[in-house]
Amino acid sequence: MQTHPGIAYQFGPFEVNVASAELLKNGRRIRLQEQPYRLLVALLESPGEVISREELRSRLWPDDTFVDFDGSLRVAVGKLREALDDSADDPRYIETIPKRGYRFLVTEVRRVEAAPEVAEPAAAKPEAAKLGEDARRDYLGPLKTGARATRWWLVAGAAILMIGIGLAVGTRMFFPHKVHALTDKDTIVLADFANTTGDPVFDGTLRQGLSVQLEQSPFLSIIPDEKIQQTLGLMGQHVDAKLIPAIAREVCQRTTSAAVLDGSIAKIGTQYLLTLKAVNCKSGETLASTEAEASDENHVLNALGKVSVEIRNKLGESLNTIQKFDTPLEEATTPSLEALKAFSSGMQAVRTKGPEAAAPFFKHAVELDPNFAVAYAYLGVQATTSLEPGLSVNYRTKAYELRDRASEAEKYWITATYHKGVTGNIPKAIEACDLWIQDYPRSELPHVYLGAAILPVVGQYERAFEESSEGVRLRPDFALAYAFRIRAYTALNRFDEAKATYAQALERKLHTPYIDLEMYNLAFAQNDAAGMAQHATKLAALTRLGHTMLSTEGDTAAYSGHLKDARELTRRAMDSAQRGGEKDAPALYSGTSALREAWFGNTEEARRRATLAMKLSSGRDLQYFAALAFAYTKDNARAKALADDLNKKFPEDTIVQFNYLPSVRGKLALNKGDASGATASLAAAAPSELGATRASDLDWTAMFPVFVRGEAYLAARRGSEAAAEFQKILDHRGLVLNQPIGALAHLGLGRAYVLQGDTVKAKAAYQDFLTLWKDADQDIPVLQQAKAEYRKLQ
Known part of the structure; x- marks a missing residue:
């Protein structure tokens, strides 16, 4: 098929209008970024046929575009699947053909003429120029002005230069007779302001203010201070050395940046004079300069705003984006x-x-x-x-x-x-980050935040890996991006790739304690005791992560049934946190240990620890741990009261409504002997049951609904369904890690096989559990039960 500006493609509930570059579902617009949209059109042109990766590369990215093609294509496919409510595991629309490309599975794609008022080029309509901002946002989403103008002019057939940056594509319009000092691929270094006023209030302050102003620009890209510090270290300078022009220029050269911005403030009588100039860091040539006066100290920030706007324009940014992204400094800070x-x-x-x-x-x-x-x-x-x-x-x-x-x-x-x-509304958090990416395609922060904190809550680890990878691509010196990519790879059981990411961070001499935390988890997933010890030692010496590591080691001890050791490590973690003046951390440690005791069958100890936790604090996650612990100890009244309170406090919280509450309610139903009611309650958790919140820096909530559902199927004597739930936990070792349910799933699997009458598999599952707990404390109730059940199979 050949595309035509007046046609639309229809399949299922979806319609793609080529003229307006829109994806509609049942008549409602679905936000879709540029690359996923172009990918969809390419697939729709040849439904049922394999479109090779090479062809997609040529369709989606110009030959002179530098991009991580494999990663960016995976991201585009992932976002397209998300827009279509499709799945890579069970595709309805887009099928991956390994090592070849992709195929659109719906062969009956209808090609129709678009509605005339939509097909008509927008630029040809007089009213298009008068279209209100709200209406344009409905049409295009809140893109930056350059991106909106790009799509407008694409419809009109005007000439636009598209620059692909990962998934989010940044654009700007080049006017034919204007020569720009910089391009939107260049980076700049901010030097410290030379302050000759004698007033220390300006020291550091003006550079910070200028940074805030310039970071509003989707066109300019400022070298982050962390990168500057790293570069200063390589230069033999102190990490907080003052960035005088000579030092800033060397930093500029070492970071392959294009220019240094040198600023100064001087006092002339009662007035202040601010000057700002951009200097080519190789030649020393002045690329642009500007100045502004302030009548007194109270107007200095206003003058700083003026010079920042002028320098943005002189360095090549369009007036459109300057006008949209120019919150006055006094309002922005x-x-x-x-x-x-x-x-x-x-x-x-x-x-x-x-x-x-x-x-x-x-x-x-x-x-x-x-x-x-x-x-x-x-x-x-x-x-x-x-x-x-x-x-x-x-x-x-x-x-x-x-x-x-x-x-x-x-x-x-x-x-x-x-x-x-x-x-806790994760869809809204994702939407905010997606809009952030659209407006600021050169920023790594929304990608890293998505991959680190948001997507794991709903179990979207594939996209979490993609976003973290995009963060690494956009800012290869950002250590946290590597840490969270390691985490995503580990959750996906892609352990070799997690190790490769760690090697990349080491090669770049990047470090953050969170890398050690993620590498500890990876070592656990691979039964690497030496690796665990190596990273635990590094973390133990740190102020806060030291007590986090003690708690983590307690979980690891409990995973193998060393409950006495686990209790001691948890006690030390709580004491350490309390000595540091923290209130919530000790409560979280008490709450997680309460749930551990409940699962192991120590009812009274579980209630004691849960009660103590609630006396120390009352946070959302802690309240959930206590509620579930009370439910497992059959203290139904307290469990229900806490669950009802969670429901009241967090009505739109994704993990509360679709993970926490189904787990508690499911267990409460089981306590009443209502197995079918339990499975009904847990059905709501299915879409996000892999989700994890980082309570105490641990993924302590991952797959709890799966474990309770497995117990519900056992109670209903539905052995095959129970086995599937417990096997699901065992198959996600990199996600479950050292949670107690990772060990207890072996026991649940054995009980499920008993219900099926499969003695051979049941014995094997029990043996796996008893082998894991071969050196366990012998007085743990769940261990005694497991041994008694295993003896009956002999």
Whole structure:
């Protein structure tokens, strides 16, 4: 088939209108980014036929485009499948042909003429130029102006240069007679402002303010401070060395950037003069320069905003994107120089000393300006890393309420973190990140946040790997992106690829404690005791992750039935966290150990630990652990009360509604002897049963609904269904890791085979469990039950 601007393709409930570049489902527009859309059109042109990877490469990316083709194609296919509600495991529309390409399975694709009012080029309509912003957003989604203009002019047939950057495609319009100093592939280095005023309030503050202003630009790409610190180390400089022009220019050359931005502020009488110039880091040639005056100190931030806008234009950014992405600095941050100074000091502390050291500066910033949205957002992140979920919720909520006082990029970030950490509405968090990616295709942050914190909650580990990989591609020096790609690979049981990612990080001399945490989990999944010990030793010496590692080691001990050791390690973890002044971490450790005791059959100990946990704190995840522990100890009233409270507090929370509550309600139904009611309750969890929340930096909730469902099938004497559930847990070793259900699934599988009358398989499953627990504490009730059941099979 040949495409034509006036045609549309129809299949099932979907329609693809080529003229308007739209995907519709039952008449409703489905958001679809550029590359997945072009992929869909390519497949629709030849339904039922295999489209080779080489042909797709030529269709989706121009010959001169530099892109990780394999990774980007996988991402495009994944996003297209998501838009079509399709699955790689059970495809209805898109079939992967290994090592060859892809095929569109629906052979009866209807090719029809598009409606005239849609098929007509938009640029030919006078009213198109007057189309309101809301209507354009409905049509195209909230893309950056350049991207909206691109699609508008594609319809009209105008000449546009498309630049592919991974999955999200950035665009800008080049005017024929204007020569630009930079392109949208260049990067720049921000030098420190030379301050000759003698007033220290400007030190670091103006550079921070300029950074906020320029990071609004989808065109410019600033070298991150972490990369600058790494480069300074290679230069033999201190990591927080002042970026005077000579040092900044060398950093620029070493990072293969195009230019340095040098700024200065001087006081002339009562006025201030700000100057800013872009210098070619190789030749030293001035590419652009601008200046602005401020009548007094209170107007310096306004002058800084003016020079940032002018330099963006002079460096080649279109007026369209400047006008859209130009929140005034006083609105994007704060009108208070002192508050911005405190915030700048906090960001410096994050880079050099860690989040805990930054908290006092951010708190001082919001004391000076109670409407400083981004400072609240950073406090919310800091509270999360210090295991204070209640405090994190308060800060994130405040940031969200004030999100209009932030730049466009920061609004997306604040919105995503709010829905992830407060409402728990994961689809809304994903939407915020997808829009962030559309507007800022050169930013690695939305990809990394998706892969690290959002997609795992709903068990989308394939896409989590793709997004983390895109983060690595966009910023190869970002250690956290490697950590989360290792995590995604491990969850997918792709252990060799996880190791290869670790090797890449080592080769680049990148490190973060989270890499060690993920490598500990990978070593556990591969029964690598030496590797576990190596990474545990590195983490044990750290302030917060030290007690996290103690708790993790406790889980590992319990996995093999060493319950006394596990209790001691948990006690030490709680003591360590309490000595550090933390409230929520000890509660989480008590809550997870309560559930462990309940599964092992120690009813009274489980109730004691769950009760203690609820006295220490009352966070969402902790409340779930306690509720499930009470349900397993048949303290039905307390379990139901906690579950009802969760339902009331978190009505739109994805993991609460589709993972936590089905598990608790399913177990409560089992306690009443209602196996069919239990399976009915657990049906809601099926789409996200692989989801995991990072309570205490552990994926402690992954597959709990599967375990309870397996027990429900056992109670209903449906052996084959029960076996399938427990086998599912065993097949996801890289996801379940050292959770107790990973060990107990062997026992559940043996019991399921007994119901089927398959003695041989039942014996093998029991032997697997008893071998794993060969050195276990002998007084554990579940072990005694397992031995008694196994003896009956002899």
